[in-house]
Amino acid sequence: MQFPFVVFPSQPSGAFPGVKTVKRPLLFLTFQRGQKIINGLAVVDSGADECIFPASWAAQLDIAIPNQNTYVFSGTADAPQLAYFENIQIHVWNNAVSPSQIAFSFDLYAGFCETLEHVGMGLLGQNGFFSRFPIRVDNAKNSFDIDV
Amino acid sequence: MAAIAPIDLTAVLKDAPAGEWIALSRDEQRIVGTGKTLDEALSEAKKQGEGEPIVLKVPPVSALIL
Numbered sequence: 001m002q003f004p005f006v007v008f009p010s011q012p013s014g015a016f017p018g019v020k021t022v023k024r025p026l027l028f029l030t031f032q033r034g035q036k037i038i039n040g041l042a043v044v045d046s047g048a049d050e051c052i053f054p055a056s057w058a059a060q061l062d063i064a065i066p067n068q069n070t071y072v073f074s075g076t077a078d079a080p081q082l083a084y085f086e087n088i089q090i091h092v093w094n095n096a097v098s099p100s101q102i103a104f105s106f107d108l109y110a111g112f113c114e115t116l117e118h119v120g121m122g123l124l125g126q127n128g129f130f131s132r133f134p135i136r137v138d139n140a141k142n143s144f145d146i147d148v
Numbered sequence: 149m150a151a152i153a154p155i156d157l158t159a160v161l162k163d164a165p166a167g168e169w170i171a172l173s174r175d176e177q178r179i180v181g182t183g184k185t186l187d188e189a190l191s192e193a194k195k196q197g198e199g200e201p202i203v204l205k206v207p208p209v210s211a212l213i214l
Binding site: 002004005006007008009020021023028037038039040041054056057059060095096099100118119120121141142143 | 157170200203204
């Protein structure tokens with residue numbers, strides 16, 4: 001199943017003075033726990049070990065933070081980061097066909113952390129996502145394939 | 149893999165406040181709420197009749213390396 005890259009506005013910089021946009025392999029997702037849902041974006045990130053999302057999304061799903069399912073991890077920041085995990089369901093949108101149409105769903109043991117609050121989107125990493133679905137990214141064609 | 153058009157959010161996010169939560173309509177065409185907190189953005193979206201918007205942020209920096 002093919003998904004398009006998502007293009008965001010960006011600011012020209014000293015290193016990249018002509019760059020005004022940035023494209024990313026992102027999925028539009030509905031996160032569900034019982035009757036609670038929230039819709040957000042997540043980067044398909046083969047370099048992330050786990051699937052982790054902003055902490056404020058946990059509150060929308062009635063997931064108490066902190067909880068006992070703690071996980072300490074490292075990113076580009078120099079300090080260890082803490083995520084709290086819970087079982088949720090993920091519904092992946094098929095925007096190439098129609099906005100908010102569900103392409104497929106899966107259960108996920110998902111982490112929520114404060115350090116992704118400033119990013120405002122999540123990460124779909126190796127455990128729980130790449131471990132479940134073969135994925136091919138084609139940057140030149142602005143798309144990626146997920147074998148569902 | 150055949151080429152498909154990317155989803156371009158540059159127009160809708162052009163004037164979005166950097167670093168704040170943004171609620172987009174489900175068709176990704178309109179900003180229906182903003183706020184310093186997620187609750188503020190969701191509350192504003194609900195007032196606009198968009199009960200289940202897409203939430204995201206435009207980071208105050210140009211690039212993400214996660």
